[in-house]
Amino acid sequence: MPGASSPGLRLPGGGYTSRMSTQAAAYAKPDILVSTEWLAGELQNPNIRVIESNEDTLLYASGHIPGAAHVDWTADLNDQVRRDYISRDGFEKLMSRLGVTPDTTIVFYGDKNNWWACYAFWVFQLFGHTKAKVLNGGRLKWEKEGRPMNRETPTFTASTYKAPERNDKAIRAFREDVLKVVQEKGQLVDVRSPDEYSGKRLHMPDYPNEGAVRGGHIPGAKSVPWAKAINPEDGTFKTVGELRKLYQEEQGLDPAKPVTAYCRIGERSSHTWFALTYLLGFPNVRNYDGSWTEWGNSVGLPIEK
Amino acid sequence: MTRAPAGAEVIENGGVSDSRTPTHYPEALQDLLDTFATFDDQAERAQVLISFSDSFKEVPKEVATRPFPKDHLVPACESEAYVWAVMRPAGTMDLYFAVENPSGISARALAAMLTKTLSGLPPKEIATVSPEIVERLFRQNISMGKGMGLMSMVGAVRTLAQRAQGIEPKPASAIACPE
Numbered sequence: 001m002p003g004a005s006s007p008g009l010r011l012p013g014g015g016y017t018s019r020m021s022t023q024a025a026a027y028a029k030p031d032i033l034v035s036t037e038w039l040a041g042e043l044q045n046p047n048i049r050v051i052e053s054n055e056d057t058l059l060y061a062s063g064h065i066p067g068a069a070h071v072d073w074t075a076d077l078n079d080q081v082r083r084d085y086i087s088r089d090g091f092e093k094l095m096s097r098l099g100v101t102p103d104t105t106i107v108f109y110g111d112k113n114n115w116w117a118c119y120a121f122w123v124f125q126l127f128g129h130t131k132a133k134v135l136n137g138g139r140l141k142w143e144k145e146g147r148p149m150n151r152e153t154p155t156f157t158a159s160t161y162k163a164p165e166r167n168d169k170a171i172r173a174f175r176e177d178v179l180k181v182v183q184e185k186g187q188l189v190d191v192r193s194p195d196e197y198s199g200k201r202l203h204m205p206d207y208p209n210e211g212a213v214r215g216g217h218i219p220g221a222k223s224v225p226w227a228k229a230i231n232p233e234d235g236t237f238k239t240v241g242e243l244r245k246l247y248q249e250e251q252g253l254d255p256a257k258p259v260t261a262y263c264r265i266g267e268r269s270s271h272t273w274f275a276l277t278y279l280l281g282f283p284n285v286r287n288y289d290g291s292w293t294e295w296g297n298s299v300g301l302p303i304e305k
Numbered sequence: 306m307t308r309a310p311a312g313a314e315v316i317e318n319g320g321v322s323d324s325r326t327p328t329h330y331p332e333a334l335q336d337l338l339d340t341f342a343t344f345d346d347q348a349e350r351a352q353v354l355i356s357f358s359d360s361f362k363e364v365p366k367e368v369a370t371r372p373f374p375k376d377h378l379v380p381a382c383e384s385e386a387y388v389w390a391v392m393r394p395a396g397t398m399d400l401y402f403a404v405e406n407p408s409g410i411s412a413r414a415l416a417a418m419l420t421k422t423l424s425g426l427p428p429k430e431i432a433t434v435s436p437e438i439v440e441r442l443f444r445q446n447i448s449m450g451k452g453m454g455l456m457s458m459v460g461a462v463r464t465l466a467q468r469a470q471g472i473e474p475k476p477a478s479a480i481a482c483p484e
Contacts, residue, residue, distance in 0.1 A: 057446050061348070062355045062410045111408055143407055 026240040028281025033136040033237065034107055040147055043067050049104050049156075052139070053120040054111040063149040065109065065142060069098050069156070073116055073267070077123045091127045091163045099156025102129070109135035109142065113227060113235040115271050122270040122287055125171055127163045134274065140235035171273065173260045173286040175294055175301075178218065182302060187259045188221035189251075191272045192292065196264070197223040199305040202296070212296035216305040218262065222251040226268040229275045243280055255282045262288035262295070315368065315391050330438070331430045333422035338441050347445050354414040354446060361413035362420075364389055364401035373403055379461045382454030384409030386416065390428075390465035398431055398469055399424045400462060411443065411451045415458055418442065423462065428469035436460050 027033070042048050043066055050068040052060050060070040071077065076094055079086055086094065100106065106129065110117035117134055124132055135142070143149070168174075173181075181188060195201040199215030217223070228246055229238055238246070247253045259282055261269035266289025276282040295301055330338065344350040368389050369377070379386040385405035390398050400423055402416035423431045436456035439447065443455065464474045 056408065056411065056451060057347075058351055058354055058358075058410045058414070059408060061351050062358065139408070 027237075027279040028240075029278045032133055032278040034133050035136055036142050036145055036147060039065070039107060039135055047104060048107060049098060049100050050107045050109065050135075051098070051117075051120065052110055053108060053116040054139070055116050056111055059111055059139070061151065061153075063151055066148055066150050066152070067154050068109075069154060071098075071120050073119055077120060085123055085126060085166065088127065088163050088165050091166070092161050095129075095161035095163065096158045097156070099159050100129075101159050101161060103131065104159075105131045105133065107133045107135055109138045111139050113140065113230045113232075113271075114138040115226070115268060118271040118274040119267040122171065122273060126166045126168060128167065129163075137234050137236040144234060171277075171286055173262075173288040173290075175288075175290050175298065177286070178260055178262070178288050178290075178295070179301065181258075181260055182219050185220055187253055187257055188218055189247075189253070189259060189261045189269070189272060189276075190217045190221040190223050191226035191261055191263045191269045192217075192223075193225055194223060196292070197221075199303075212264075212292055214296045214303055216296070216303040218295055219302050219304045221262070221304075222253065224251055224272065226263065226271045229272065237275060237279055240279060243275060247276065247280065253282075255280065258284040258286070260286045260288050262291040264292050265289060266291050315389055330433060331423060331426055334434065334438070337418060337422050338438060341442050341444075344444075350444060351446050354443065355410065357417040357421075358410045358414040360421075361402070361404070361417040364403045368401050369403070373405075379454065379458050381457045382412065383451070384412035384454060386412045386454070386458055388416075388458065388461045388465065390431075390462070390469065392428075392469055393425075396427055397425050398428045398466060400431075400465075402458075411447070411455060412458065415439070415442070415455050419459070419462055428466040431466035432463055432470065432472075434459055434463055434466075 039050070043050070050065050051071050052064050052068045053071045053073055054060060055073075057072065060068075064070070071094070077085060079090070095101075106124065108114070108117040108121045110120075114134055114137075117138055121132055121134055178188070180186075190197050193201070196215070197217045199217070202212045202215050224247060229243060230236065231238060237243070248255070253259060253276075259276060261272045261276070263269040266287055269287050269289075269291065273285050273287040276285045296303070329335065341350065341353075344353070364373075364387070368391060369387070373387045377387045377389055379388055383406065386409065387403040387405075389401040391401065392398055400420050402413075402420065404412045404416060406412070419434075423434065436459045439452060439455045439459060443452075447455070467474045
């Protein structure tokens with residue numbers, strides 16, 4: 001990328017970090033976030049691919065950041081038969097369709113305060129595409145600032161993308177891993193709503209029940225609803241000080257020890273995984289995507305209420 | 306605040322009604338459902354829904370102005386949708402909506418479809434509408450978080466139509482959280 005500096009993004013008009021807030025610079029990896037202002041100046045950059053990922057499937061088609069591609073979390077990221085993510089072959093095909101090469105920097109954004117953007121980001125990390133960032137504030141901030149949007153679906157020249165085999169070990173936890181964490185009294189974060197955590201509800205408020213037969217939480221899990229990490233007025237992440245207070249001071253999470261986050265199917269917890277990993281710099285965080293729809297349905301697993 | 310135009314009566318909302326499925330729907334709504342049943346392609350359905358969303362017209366100031374009264378707020382709808390029903394001298398009912406969430410594309414689409422197919426009908430006919438139409442209209446374009454709110458919008462319309470007939474609606478729980 002012309003004029004690039006670490007991590008491969010041009011320093012625009014005096015430097016990338018100069019456009020970020022002082023608080024952003026205090027994040028463990030501040031360049032993992034990009035601002036709406038910065039992205040607005042990079043929309044013509046061929047080395048950047050903007051990807052929108054939403055819960056609401058109508059949103060992208062109704063208007064999106066010019067040039068942005070759409071990644072549908074159900075159709076594009078999940079295996080269509082088994083409960084699992086796409087394979088290496090599927091990821092290579094997706095990246096080819098998006099015209100992305102290993103050198104392309106991807107900027108994710110989406111609705112719901114980047115909840116689904118972080119989920120897509122996490123899946124991309126399973127395949128080691130580390131040239132990835134998240135638009136701080138996501139779709140909400142971009143819209144609130146009155147920045148341009150259009151309905152043109154971009155087409156990209158298919159690329160050749162050779163991905164490694166999906167590597168689940170570092171950032172993905174499975175049921176047996178979580179059971180071991182429980183037995184060893186390790187650190188777990190339940191990012192669902194308080195009523196889901198307590199077992200009063202089996203699903204999010206205003207959402208349908210998707211089949212958990214038992215309510216409650218994994219023994220020993222701390223309750224930190226995912227959305228506490230964002231500023232609701234513009235969807236941006238809270239300051240590093242606020243995040244430290246939330247996770248470390250109030251809940252006593254120790255950055256030096258492994259943390260496993262979970263929710264219902266692993267989407268909300270990918271947002272928390274992102275905040276802990278990149279904004280607070282926890283070195284060992286995994287997302288348990290089986291989450292409550294697996295744990296709350298499994299025979300014999302321990303549950304706390 | 307809510308205002309009733311001359312010769313009209315605004316029906317007060319108070320919740321949502323039950324979700325029984327009727328044997329038939331008013332003709333315009335049935336035609337719309339039949340049309341949507343022909344869409345096999347998700348993208349095609351999405352484009353039609355977005356077209357409806359684009360055609361959405363907010364409640365006129367003759368009926369209500371901001372701040373909208375909370376008793377017209379649709380329960381469990383994250384798009385912050387409001388609904389009003391105004392009785393006309395001919396005994397028909399007009400429906401009006403507001404959707405405060407700028408990302409409320411689905412809510413605006415549904416509001417436009419309900420207005421187009423039900424406004425101007427007698428309350429007795431409007432009261433036949435069931436939340437099950439949401440699944441038939443949106444299919445795979447309905448997201449987890451949107452479905453409940455959209456069904457609640459339909460339930461709120463049904464409530465208003467029942468109230469206009471002097472029928473006290475059943476509790477909302479069947480619509481708010483069908484488990």
